[in-house]
Amino acid sequence: MARDTGLTYRKINDDIISIGHRVGKKWLIVFGLDLLVLTFGICCWLYQLFVGLGTTGYTRPAMWAIYITNFVFWVGIAHSGTLISAILFLFRAGWRQAIYRVSEAMTVFAVMTAGLFQLIHLGRIWFFYWLIPYPNQRQIWVNFRSPLVWDVFAVSTYFTVSAIFFVVGMLPDIAAMRDRETGLRKKLYTLLSLGWRGTSRNWKHYAQTYIYFAAFATPLVLSVHSVVSWDFAMAQNPGWHSTIFAPYFVAGAIFSGMALVVTLIVPIRKAFKLEQYITDWHFDAMAKLILFTGNIVTYSYLTEFFIAWYSGNPYERHAFWDRAFGPMGWAFWIMATCNCIIPQLLWSRRNRTHIPTLYVITLFVNVGMWYERFVIIVQSLNANFSPWVWRAGYKPTIVEWGITAGSFAWFFMYFLLFVRFLPTFSITELKEILPRPFRRRKEKAA
């Protein structure tokens, strides 16, 4: 879809490539603070490693809590990137072109963060490699029936594919940067551009590869979070053991991912004055997707409650009653407010295109989706089969909060580096959407 935005090829090159130089001192301050939080998180994790997982607030029966919440949260975040870059690419949704690079970066970094929590939550992290099937002289093997093993495959596959997709998609842009930069940056870009020369042969291969990876990544968008959801659905715990989990988790993942894309893009757009590139049209489209997936999630919540009642299963009934009205019901109501009620504001076009409103809504969605995982994990475990062990005493400790904060810092550390050193927006695709007449006009002027 070609839209007349008054842009030229040169301006695009100038604007996007210069982002890395425009960051300035503010970037350093933000990056420094980020590293500080990350350091604190690492210290908390080391403390946990030395003393034991007991330094967390884990309270039986909730043997999983914040770490798995974070894991699922970050895996979910990782979904919108591939959705935007792969599925929407295949569907030729034009509005993706301005934002897909940011969301792809977000995907890769979010998977890297999620993978950490698979390890952090282990009682004996130093044996994490036992979860990986590889031939060994000890004659031991993994249990392929365990959804945790599926997780290992799902997440590592997803990371590999999305990382390759990310790097491949950047090739022409990095080459463009290479051509402009000097010094160390030039060396870096030379290396990363893999000898891109912009020949038609290059472009042909690039286009083929890109569409191939888009096709390859598309099923992964659906499968990875399905597998993650099976961590829960395959267990028999009431509140977990449900066939709706896979679609419900995928919708939730896209919901949270889109929300975080908006959360990330709004400040970048403001800081680097990219209003010409990311317009109301983009936000409107993203907000619609948020509204759509948010309503799928809401429908799933209602279905869960309905089925719990309709099945007559006393365990399920109790679990869902406890979820809403039990001792930790506050978490459920935070989730319901943030995920079901607040996104309804997006029915209004004014809210969808009013950036501050949209920004605040996406912040609520981020919080709400984090709480969704918390509610599913902690509250379902608390409302388990055996009433003797019911105990709703889980309170995260400073160690858990520290590691959680550290994970955000870890994610933003990569993101800040990305903004500074890599093409934050796709120069190639932004140029593709420039209208033809405009191009011609430019040529005449030249």
Added chain:
Amino acid sequence: MNEPHHGISRRDFLKLVGATAGAASLTGCLPPKADRLIAYVNPPNDDIVGLSTWYASTCGECPAGCGIHVRTREGRALKVEGNPAHPVNKGTLCVRGQASLQGLYNPDRVPGPKWKRGGRWLDVKWDDAIWMFHEKLAAVGGAAGAIQFWTGGETGTWNALLDEWCGAHGAERVAYEPFDYAPVREAAKRAFGTGTVPIVDPSKAKYLLSLGADFLDTWGSPLAQARGYDAFHSARGGVMGKHVQVEPRLSLTGHSADEWIGIRPGTEGVLALGLAQALGGGGSGYELARVAQDCDIPADTLARLVKELQDNRPALVLGPGAGGSGTNATETWAAVFYLNRVLGAVGTSLLPSPGYDMGNTVSFRGARQAVQRLQSGTVKLLLVHNTNPAYWIGNATGFAQAASKAEFKVSFSPYYDETAALCDLILPDHHALESWGDAEPVKGVRGLRQPAMRPVFQTRQTADVLMGAAKASGGTAAAQFPDATFRDYLIRRWGGNADQFNALLTKGGDLPAELPAGGGAGGGGGVPAIAPPAIAGQGDFTLYAYPHPYHADGAGANKPWLLEMPDPVTKVAWDHWCELSPDAAKKLNVDYGDVLSIDSGNGKVELPVAINPLMRPDVIAIPTGYGHGEYGRYAQGRGVNLFDFLPAAEDQASGGRAFLSTRVRVANTGKTWTLVHTGGPGRQMDRAVARAIPLALVGAAPAKPAEPVGEPTPAGTDMAHGPAAGPEGTPPFLTMPTFRDRTSQLNGLHEKELAKDAWQPPTGYNQYNRAHHRWGMAIDLSSCTGCSSCVTACYAENNIAWVGKQNMVRGREMAWLRIERYYEDVDGGTEARFVPMMCQHCGNAPCETVCPVYATYHNPEGLNVQVYNRCVGTRYCSNNCPYKVRAFNWFDYDCWVSPLDWQLNPDITTRSKGVMEKCTFCLQRIREQKDIARDESRDLRDGDITPACAQGCPTQAITFGDLADPNSRVTKAAQDQRSYHVFRDLNTLPSVTYLKKVSRRIQKETAVPAEAEVEA
């Protein structure tokens, strides 16, 4: 340091922050430091490393004098079990007996003789300490009354030696224990002329009315009584006596009762006389209308009781325990004995002669008089052994102040208790497990005590110290004690023949098969009179002070096992509490953990609330045993010393302490206390965890076929593959081979079994990898009294860590076995049901499929096995376990403060942080018995293998055995009409079968919600 230390010091933390991530993560993998594996370098010739040596002895924890077998390995006592030949306990053992090991290895024992100089304890050599003792003894010079010797209530040779020694030195002996049954003994003297506590055998009765005696837990000889009670009440053969518990506060015994009636405290005697009168036993003035008013029991309830007692003779009646002993306790018991005579229980189920000898204690009154003499200054030398007056009667008599009048004070206590703290010299005695001795709890039952190991510390048996002192003093005293050691003295008193003595030692003593049942004894007389108890103080609540089931008089409070294990009634651990009825709690607007101030007028304490569902609303109940000022790191600073809080009241007739003697004002302080309270809502929430069957249906044709045993496959088939399609209509996919079949073969597990059955093509998957055994367990909920002996046994056997209060608040207790206690609303009140819950070793185990690394898998003998070394700690297994019986090591629990670690069972490991653990069915015991059977070239027999929990169970509610053997006890039990599986609707196919509790109070079984659908 009250809690195991899991923290990290600031210094360590800073170091750690400085370390790089890589180096730090490497350090995390290092194994903990290696310790010495074998206790000594040159073992004795008869000691084979790796094999257990068992010593028969006598438990020293309470006056019941149960026979024990002490398991030792490489010279260290590891486990205490009941001696099956002993008529008191017949192989069973209570919580306190199990935990005696932690008294033996307590890190706060007095490690050697100590001399107080300038307020500090100095180490002295035994020779010097003995010399000091001799000097002081000589200085007193045998003047009458110049020595006061406080002892516990002792029986047997040691009691005789003490009397002899005191006689020889002109010493006054004061034997004092707070729970000395003085009123019972005085009443027995009046009623039967005996002066002992009658033996109680409920098995001979048809009806049991307990007016407050907690006879399954803290009153009398609980193990012997529990055995009789089980025969009386477990409904084997369809006959079940009725047990009615009448008391102000629901006790553990009340939990087993068929009916619970609240009574105004102190009026039990009136009730007994009223019943006697109504049953035609004579007397006057105790018409039921008056009794109903006095006791605050509805008259129609009383009329029904009278009718039931009339129709069910002989009926046994018991009086109140310590909690209900007021100033009229002797009269109350006299009335109870009188009622027993009317009901025909005397001589059948109530056996006054010879009765339990509780030692010739002096009662509270005698102790007070002794303290007055101490106060007067005539006593020059104060000796204290195995009694703790400073804790028990410190406030009531001013013991500390009086003791300071004595010139020199010697304690023989193995622990730094409150009384030892007042003394000048401690000559620490051995623990009972290190001592020689004997006990004669009932005349004619003579149990021997022998050391199971060399002393842990530099202690000396007090008997030897005393004999040595007598010898040193010369003269007549020396002549009285010619023996070189107390052991020689013991042999001489046992007949003088060392060979015979040794033969008796191996048996545990001179033990008849059954408790001697003397005649009904004489005495009798008219209808006793009774006065209302004098209850001092103001306030809406009567204070009901009862003995703590584990800590009792406070002696258990230094044992972490007993602190960690939830109280069987309130399920509170680590902390002291006060109990309120739900109504009273509502009135005061308090719930679990809210702190109440309790003001008796001469003292005020604050305690957190626990709620007891069956209690009179005008009663506040508090257990004794807490509030130690001394007594080691575990006991100190927990709660309130109730002995100090109670006024110094006594029972008029016997001089025993009146524990029921004060009213209190109770107010909500508005503060809260983090109270460890396990057990969720305490209700089953319609989940049919603890099921019951109406008594009328027992023995009747079952409404539906008995539930499948362990697995729906025929006995003898291998269970490792999941079940074949069984009568349940098991989904066919469960019969498909699973990956674990092949891995277990690859890993070379059970080669022997595999070799026997050569591998065949998998035409029928159950044909290969066939195991010979299929281990299973059956637990009779009708027998379980909730005493928690099994839980302690499990801690002792399996090296289970205790985690301390802060971790228990987070549900991190490591117990492999817990007693779930559910209250159920039934006709006419609330019924309690106990479910001992451990790993169910499911045939179709949810934990196994979700473990990513096969750390938990199914072995061919049907056990669900946890491989600690393989566990990476995802905790998924626990999440997927519907029974929630898996415990995770959140830390490297360094709770075994040396020498507590000496108790660790070398047959199994301790677990490191990050690893899941759970019940193994005592795999090490299975292995041991298999080895023995192989050595003897025979097959395993039913009953060879007894897990620790089943071994000590006072009512033998737990049966373990081979479900593949159609004739084993466990198979029979599992085929019982009452058998069921918990959460059967989840198709986990557990190996643990529960037998429904038999209830008089339900008309039909509660429907199991999800089951109908599963069966359909």
